Amino acid sequence: MAKYVLGIDQSTRGTKVLLFDENGKILLRVDKSHRQIINEQGWVEHDPVEIWNNLLIIVKELLEKADIAASDIGAIGISNQRETAMAWNKENGQPVYNAIVWQCARGTAICERLTQKPGFADTVKEHTGIPLSPYFSAAKLAWVVENVPLAQELMGKNKLAVGTMDSWLVYKLTGGVIHKTDYSNASRTQLFNINTLKWDEEICQAFGLTAESLPEVCQSDDLYGYTNFEGILPESVPIHSVFGDSHAALFGQGCHEAGMIKSTYGTGSSVMMNIGSKPIQSKNGLVTSLAWSLGGKPSYVLEGNINYTGASITWLKDNVELIDSARETAQLAKEANKADRTYFIPAFTGLGAPYWNSDATGMFTGITRITGKKELVKAVVESIAYQIGDITSLMEEESGKQIKALRVDGGPTKNDYLMQFQADILDRTVEVPDAEELSAMGAAYAAGISAGIYDNKKVFGSISRNIYTSGMSQENRENLLNGWKKAVKRALAHIK
Numbered sequence: 104m105a106k107y108v109l110g111i112d113q114s115t116r117g118t119k120v121l122l123f124d125e126n127g128k129i130l131l132r133v134d135k136s137h138r139q140i141i142n143e144q145g146w147v148e149h150d151p152v153e154i155w156n157n158l159l160i161i162v163k164e165l166l167e168k169a170d171i172a173a174s175d176i177g178a179i180g181i182s183n184q185r186e187t188a189m190a191w192n193k194e195n196g197q198p199v200y201n202a203i204v205w206q207c208a209r210g211t212a213i214c215e216r217l218t219q220k221p222g223f224a225d226t227v228k229e230h231t232g233i234p235l236s237p238y239f240s241a242a243k244l245a246w247v248v249e250n251v252p253l254a255q256e257l258m259g260k261n262k263l264a265v266g267t268m269d270s271w272l273v274y275k276l277t278g279g280v281i282h283k284t285d286y287s288n289a290s291r292t293q294l295f296n297i298n299t300l301k302w303d304e305e306i307c308q309a310f311g312l313t314a315e316s317l318p319e320v321c322q323s324d325d326l327y328g329y330t331n332f333e334g335i336l337p338e339s340v341p342i343h344s345v346f347g348d349s350h351a352a353l354f355g356q357g358c359h360e361a362g363m364i365k366s367t368y369g370t371g372s373s374v375m376m377n378i379g380s381k382p383i384q385s386k387n388g389l390v391t392s393l394a395w396s397l398g399g400k401p402s403y404v405l406e407g408n409i410n411y412t413g414a415s416i417t418w419l420k421d422n423v424e425l426i427d428s429a430r431e432t433a434q435l436a437k438e439a440n441k442a443d444r445t446y447f448i449p450a451f452t453g454l455g456a457p458y459w460n461s462d463a464t465g466m467f468t469g470i471t472r473i474t475g476k477k478e479l480v481k482a483v484v485e486s487i488a489y490q491i492g493d494i495t496s497l498m499e500e501e502s503g504k505q506i507k508a509l510r511v512d513g514g515p516t517k518n519d520y521l522m523q524f525q526a527d528i529l530d531r532t533v534e535v536p537d538a539e540e541l542s543a544m545g546a547a548y549a550a551g552i553s554a555g556i557y558d559n560k561k562v563f564g565s566i567s568r569n570i571y572t573s574g575m576s577q578e579n580r581e582n583l584l585n586g587w588k589k590a591v592k593r594a595l596a597h598i599k
Contacts, residue, residue: 106124106125106175106177106556107122107123107124107125107130107171107176108122108123108127108176108177108178108179108180108547108548108550108551108554108557109122109123109162109176109178109180109340109541109547110119110122110123110167110179110180110182110543110544110546110547110550111158111179111180111181111182111185111256111272111543111546112182112348112351112540112542112543112546113154113158113181113182113183113184113268113269113272114348114542115184115185115187115204115205115206115358116136116137116139117134117135117137117157117184118135118137118154118157118158118161118162119133119134119540119543120130120132120133120134120161120162120165120414121540121544121547122165122169122171122512123544123547123548123551125556125557126439126561126562126565127544127547127548127551127557127562127565128565129538130169130171130337130477130538131165131168131169131245132163132165132197133161133165133168134161134329134342135157135160135161136356137150137153137154137267138150138153139147139204139452140430141486142415143149144209145208146203146207146209147203147204147206147207148201148202148204148207149187149201149202149204149272150202150399151189151191151202151268152198152211152293154202154268155271155434156520157337158272158332159332159333161282162303162332163285163332163335165193166335166336166408170325171423173335173336174337174338174535176336176340177332177340177341177551177554177556178340178341178342178344178554179276179340179341179342179550180328180341180342180344180345180346180347180348180351180543180545180546180547180548180549180550180551181267181269181272181273181342181344181345181346181546182212182226182343182345182346182347182350182352182542182546183267183268183269183272183288183346183347183348183349184204184268184348184543184544185205185267185347185348186205186238186239186240186243186291186292186301187203187204187240187243187267187268187350188200188202188203188207188240188243188244188249188265188266188267188268188292189201189203189247189262189265189266189268189366190203190244190247190251190254190257190265190316191263191265191269191271191274192253192257192262192263192264192266193257193262193263193264194262195279196275196279198272199247199251199253199254199257199263200251201252202268202271203243203244203246205238205503207237207243208237208238209237209242209243209246209315210241210242210243210246210452211237211242211246212236212239212256213237213242213245213246213249213310214236214237214242217235217309217310217397218235220309222251223235223309224413225472226305226306227293227306228384229384230297230298230305230306231290231293231294231295231296231297231301231303231306232290232294232297232382232384232390232391232392233291233293233390233391233392234388234390234525235293236293237295239291239292240267240291240292240293240294241293241294241306241310241312242293242310244265244292244310244312245310245311245312248263248264248311248345249311250265250546252281253307256407258316259381261313261315261316263316263532264316264318264434265312265316265317266280266282266284266318267284267285267288267291267292267347268282268347269285269345269347270282270288270318271289273318273327273328273342273345276328276330276332276342277327277328277329277330277342278330279329280328281327282318282319283318283319283320283321283325283327283328283345283347284318284319284321284345285298285320285321285323285325285344285345285347285395285396286320286321286322286323286393286395286396287321287323287346287347287351287392287393287394287395288346288347288380289302289318289320289393290392290393291347291392293306294306294307294312294317294362295308295370297382297391297392297393297403298382300320300396300401301320301519301554302317303312303319312343319495321345322396322397322398322399322550323344323345323346323350323395323396323397323549324343324344324395324397324550324552325344325345325552325553326341326342326343326490326553327341327342327345327594328341328342329341329342330342332442335425341554342550343549343550343551343552343553343554344540344546344547344549344553345546346395346545346546348542348551349367349373349375349542350375350393350394350404350456350540350541350545351522351541351543351544351545351549352367352512352541352545353365353375353377353394353404353545353546354394354395354545354546354549355538355541355542355543355544355546356510356512356536356541356547357510357563357566358375358377359377359402360377360378360379360505361376361377361378361379361402361502362376362377362378362379362502362504362505362506362507363376363508363510363560364376364377364495364498364506364508364509364510365509365511365512366495366510366511366512366543367490367510367511367513368412368413368487368511368512368513368514368515368516369412369413369510369514369515370412370413370414370417371407371408371409371410371411371412371413371414371507371580372408372409372412372413372470372487372490372491373406373407373408374406374407374408374409374493374494374495374498375405375406375556376404376405376406376492376498376502376504376506377394377402377403377405378391378400378403378404378405378502378504379402379403380400380403381403382401382403383403383405383501383502385405385501387405387456387457387459387497387501388407388455388456388457388459389407389456389494389498389501390401390405390406390407390408391404391405391406392404392406394463394565395549397539397549399545399584403500405495405498405501407455407456407497407568408453409454409490409491409494410451410452410455410486411449411451411452412449412491412515413487413513413514413515414449414451414482415447415449415483415486415487416429416483416515417430418449418451418483418585419430419432419480419483419585424474424479425479425480429514429515429518431480432480432483432518432520433484433518433519433520433521434483434520435476435477435480436480436485436520436521437479437520437525438478438480438483439477439478439480439481440475440477440478442473442585443469443470443471443473443474443478443481444469444471445467445468445469445471445474445478445479445481445482446466446467446468446469446482446486446489446586446587446590447465447466447467447479447482447483447486448463448465448466448467448486448590448591448593448594449465449486449490450463450464450465450466450594451464451465451564454591454594454595456493456494456497457494457497458470458553458591458595460595463594463595464594464596464597466591466593466594466597467482468585468590468594469590471485484520484521484524485524487515487521487525487526488524488525488528488529489522489528489584489587490498491509491525491529492528492529492584492596495509495529495531497521506529506531507531507532508531508533508534508536509525509529509532509533509534510536510568511525511533511534511535512535512536512539512541514534519571522535522553522569522571523571523574526571526572526573526574527573527574527575527580528571528575528580528583528584529573529574530575530577530580532570532571533569533570533571534568534570535568535569535570535571536567536568537564537566537567537568537569538566548562548563555584559583572594
């Protein structure tokens with residue numbers, strides 16, 4: 104019986120292929136970056152043909168390095184950068200334009216135009232769970248249809264295919280036969296009704312798109328077709344899972360039950376809570392999406408995004424030059440004067456949930472004569488934990504579900520001071536898995552389970568975690584949190 108699983112993680116900077124053994128352990132990883140195509144207007148694109156060719160290159164390289172029989176690969180799972188979208192010719196598979204990356208805001212004018220339609224923005228939020236924004240795929244695809252003559256021509260002939268990067272990879276992997284996506288990716292396009300679980304005809308029409316051009320929406324652990332990577336494998340292997348990357352990481356973290364929550368610490372942070380089988384409409388700016396649909400059972404999430412977490416540490420290093428590397432921050436924070444009550448508000452481009460003020464600017468507050476370099480570094484590190492705490496508290500409030508533990512991943516989780524302070528300020532355990540490739544792992548595990556290679560309980564039970572528990576008194580915690588809230592108010596008070 105086949106015993107290996109390939110996990111493909113097609114991310115913003117590059118594409119990774121990981122080989123997992125019969126126990127879900129990573130045996131090998133190969134990755135390759137692709138160009139970031141940015142013009143003078145700040146528009147961001149990727150060349151989808153380059154991404155496809157890179158995937159073939161790294162799969163071949165992985166198999167050459169791996170000491171296994173290629174015929175023993177039994178399933179493939181895919182995770183992908185969300186919201187990045189593209190269009191291509193159904194008949195010959197040729198892209199009509201580059202992929203427009205999630206970071207690209209060229210659809211702003213389209214969204215502004217649509218806000219003039221009475222009630223349309225409210226309809227979008229109610230039907231899709233997300234606010235009308237150029238961040239999501241719909242406005243990007245609308246821009247292609249409005250500005251690329253070939254796209255208009257092909258749509259008129261019902262020969263245009265559009266979708267997110269997972270649907271492009273599935274299409275190419277299956278030789279141009281299959282045009283499918285999963286529920287998690289569909290729910291981030293702003294074209295999918297998360298209540299009816301279908302493409303929303305009213306919203307599609309408003310963006311100038313047709314449901315016929317969009318991919319078929321499937322279970323996240325469905326059979327998406329077979330591939331041999333254009334002859335690289337000796338025989339075809341089933342593609343048994345597709346997830347958006349954050350959703351795959353949630354699954355890889357084992358957050359399979361309602362109330363379970365994970366936070367990915369990176370340049371910014373994505374906090375995502377599994378809220379179960381029914382959507383919850385946030386009243387405070389959180390986004391509602393589908394986590395996945397597995398075995399015919401959909402699960403939903405609340406998600407909050409923070410712009411500046413790891414980026415604040417980068418600012419300390421590159422702009423202020425208080426540190427030479429991020430590794431220094433843990434020790435400096437530990438050595439800082441514990442009596443110091445300096446706070447840092449990282450509002451470089453405003454404040455997000457739950458404050459939602461785009462005019463706010465960053466500031467240090469509470470500085471006294473005992474404040475020095477170490478104390479400033481500590482304040483920046485702690486600002487990450489406070490922001491995560493704001494989001495998790497909001498999620499508890501809106502979901503009505505008590506959070507027992509926060510599962511975390513990303514580079515900053517190596518900072519033991521941050522992880523301990525996060526546990527202290529939340530008064531919850533913080534769990535750091537030993538595995539780092541959570542998106543690829545989540546997709547691979549789902550594929551392996553679907554293909555009968557993995558046992559659900561066994562494979563997730565094999566993940567070891569470093570556990571941080573709160574050691575802070577309730578009085579100290581409340582004093583610190585009150586200080587944080589006052590610091591935020593001071594930052595907001597400076598706005599004219």
